[in-house]
Amino acid sequence: QVDSGAVVSLLRRSAGELLGIDIDAGRPVELGSIGGGGTTAFVHEFTARFDDTITLSIPFAIAPTEEVPNLLGRLGVFDPLQIDFDGTVQETRISAPWLDKDRRRVWDTVLAAEKHIFTRWKDIALPPPACDVARRFVERAAQLLASYVGLMKLHSEYPAPLFIRSLLEVAVQFEYLLDDPAARAQRYLDFSHVTRHLKSKRIADNASGPSSTYLASSPLRTQGEKRNQSEYDRVVRQFLKPKSGKPWDSWYCMSIRDLAVAASKVGAKYPWTGEYQLLYALGSDWAHGGPMSTDSRVSTFASVSNGSFFICLMFYSRMLLGVSGEMILEAEHYKLLTELAKGAWH
Secondary structure, three states, rough: OOOOOOOEEOOHHHHHHHHHOOOOHHHHEEEOOOOOOOEEEEEEEEEEEOOEEEEEEEEEOOOOOOOOOOEEEEOOOOOOOEEEOOOOOOOOEOOOOOOHHHHHHHHHHHHHHHHHHHHHHHHHHOOOHHHHHHHHHHHHHHHHHHHHHHHOOOOOOOOOOHHHHHHHHHHHHHHHHHHHHHHHHHHEEEEEEHHHHHHHHHHHHHOHHHHHHHHHHHOOOHHHHHHHHHHHHHHHHHHHOOOOOEOOOOOOOOOHHHHHHOOOOOOOOOHHHHHHHHHHHHHHHOOOHHHHHOOOOOOOHHHHHOHHHHHHHHHHHHHHHHHHHHOOHHHHHHHHHHHHOOOOOO
């Protein structure tokens, strides 16, 4: 059993004898129970192996009786290991920590800086509507990062290239936005009318499944389509491709590759072109089910020493620094975000 309420791990007398232990030679300790009873047990240090990668020295109290359970308690177990209780599937998972001590310090510092920035968001000196649009981008990046961290906690970080690809795309759009915040924020909002009109039209004209059928037959359809068409007609001219006359697929009216090149102009703070060529290209192979994605579970840059975790933090740190402006950050927060933003995580 695994018992978070037990201070020390416990074995019955027969288990100690099976291991060839001189039980009474251990350090005596008084064990209590919820019912108020108590017994004297003897503590011994054992080397315990949980799997091929986890070996620990753990204190076990060996009882002089069989009337106790064999269980794992907190001491020497709960601190160095990650233990997850999932009652929904009646499963207990014991694994190595998803972050070591140093990386936890980095993660905690990023979270503290993030909290500070979001708390003082009203102090960010961005003109309207840029402040609202910038927050959308930062919150989207935070969602992606939190989703990836959730997979790391389950030691299932093999989809890392997908998150890196998405975060790169969000971060480089964010960089483009901040280069001319007021005008480009309005452009971003205008483009929402293009996507809303085109997507709703595709759903209604190609109804398949209960949700699409419901929307297509809605009594509000005519009114909604008229409103969407009106907004679309008002803004679409600024998003038309020169040759085809059709709207771009993005609000910035270029490919993500060209956007990375534009963001890597002379004097740019970050090497977007190189990162696009390396990270986005590899991530796209995963996103589209390319040969590399099916050839191995985890790509090289996603599997080495949690490298993917720091790549994700790199993009998020750039965004946090981009909106912090003149806001006063604690020295540790500013220094760490700056180092992460440069990619200096080793």
